[in-house]
Amino acid sequence: MVTDAAPEQDRSDEPSNDSLRHLDADHTASLHDRIEAARGEIGQKAQYARDQIEATNERIKNRTGRDLFAAIGVGILAGVIVLASLLFVKWVFAIVAMLIAALGVFELTRALQARGRRIDLIPQVIGSFAITGAAFWFGSAVHWAALFVSLVVIVVWRILVQMVARDGRIYASIFSDILVGCFVQLYVPLLASAALVVLRQEQGELWVISFLIVVVTADTAAYATGLTFGKTKLAPRISPGKTWEGFAGAAVVSMIAGALVTELMLGVPWWAGVIFGAVLMGTATLGDLGESMLKRDLGIKDMSSWLPGHGGVLDRLDSILPSAVVALALFHLLSPLAA
Numbered sequence: 001m002v003t004d005a006a007p008e009q010d011r012s013d014e015p016s017n018d019s020l021r022h023l024d025a026d027h028t029a030s031l032h033d034r035i036e037a038a039r040g041e042i043g044q045k046a047q048y049a050r051d052q053i054e055a056t057n058e059r060i061k062n063r064t065g066r067d068l069f070a071a072i073g074v075g076i077l078a079g080v081i082v083l084a085s086l087l088f089v090k091w092v093f094a095i096v097a098m099l100i101a102a103l104g105v106f107e108l109t110r111a112l113q114a115r116g117r118r119i120d121l122i123p124q125v126i127g128s129f130a131i132t133g134a135a136f137w138f139g140s141a142v143h144w145a146a147l148f149v150s151l152v153v154i155v156v157w158r159i160l161v162q163m164v165a166r167d168g169r170i171y172a173s174i175f176s177d178i179l180v181g182c183f184v185q186l187y188v189p190l191l192a193s194a195a196l197v198v199l200r201q202e203q204g205e206l207w208v209i210s211f212l213i214v215v216v217t218a219d220t221a222a223y224a225t226g227l228t229f230g231k232t233k234l235a236p237r238i239s240p241g242k243t244w245e246g247f248a249g250a251a252v253v254s255m256i257a258g259a260l261v262t263e264l265m266l267g268v269p270w271w272a273g274v275i276f277g278a279v280l281m282g283t284a285t286l287g288d289l290g291e292s293m294l295k296r297d298l299g300i301k302d303m304s305s306w307l308p309g310h311g312g313v314l315d316r317l318d319s320i321l322p323s324a325v326v327a328l329a330l331f332h333l334l335s336p337l338a339a
Contacts, residue, residue, distance in 0.1 A: 225249025291318035
């Protein structure tokens with residue numbers, strides 16, 4: 001009996017295992033090369049973008065003397081702290097404001113001492129805490145009493161220290177030192193305490209936020225429009241970097257910001273917000289010019305270098321301090337218009 005054997009299949013056309021492994025390896029290598037090429041291209045583009053950003057920042061730094069990106073980072077961090085404290089726990093903002101005012105007093109005192117003024121740091125800092133703390137926690141009567149006592153302590157302290165020193169300093173110089181020491185208290189803690197007086201009021205935190213938004217907006221708009229379009233100097237002998245174009249840009253943006261914040265946050269009519277923005281923009285500009293004049297008289301560019309891209313604490317308070325007093329007046333004038 002003959003049995004037919006099953007014909008063997010011809011496997012010569014099928015790829016071998018080695019061929020398949022080579023194909024997989026070639027495909028993997030090709031995919032890896034494409035990924036590496038794409039990664040290299042992305043890296044080149046990112047490096048180019050970084051170079052462009054750094055070059056732009058360097059041009060801005062050469063023109064204005066400020067590191068733009070450091071300034072933005074510090075500004076965002078400070079804004080988050082201020083807004084969070086105002087919206088959630090008002091007394092935390094009061095403590096932050098007291099510390100900031102004391103740092104401003106410290107900076108100004110040190111700058112004056114470097115120019116030969118006999119300003120006593122201890123009573124200056126204690127007086128700053130007393131004035132700002134009383135404004136928020138104790139009300140008007142204690143606030144003004146704290147100011148009066150602080151000025152008296154500064155005067156008596158300087159006289160006693162001078163009597164012990166016996167360095168032959170003439171009376172005119174001693175009297176000048178006393179006046180300058182009193183000026184420090186009137187300039188920094190008294191003006192800063194106006195914001196804390198506003199904060200004590202019903203919905204005072206919203207008024208503080210509103211005036212800070214307008215002042216910061218005015219500063220930013222003046223900087224941006226002045227940097228882009230600025231040609232005509234506003235006050236070349238005081239602050240060469242400020243221009244009329246920057247002033248005009250700040251005025252327009254501030255009035256828009258004022259109309260928005262008063263209408264949306266305070267329930268005050270938009271036309272009153274335009275006034276709110278215009279007045280605060282004016283005081284912010286005057287405060288900025290006033291501190292520039294003070295620094296020019298002291299022969300310094302910044303009060304300190306504590307805040308990268310900004311200079312010192314007082315360099316950031318220059319436009320806020322006088323605006324705080326005006327914000328208090330505007331609160332009493334415009335709050336009756338609130339819905």
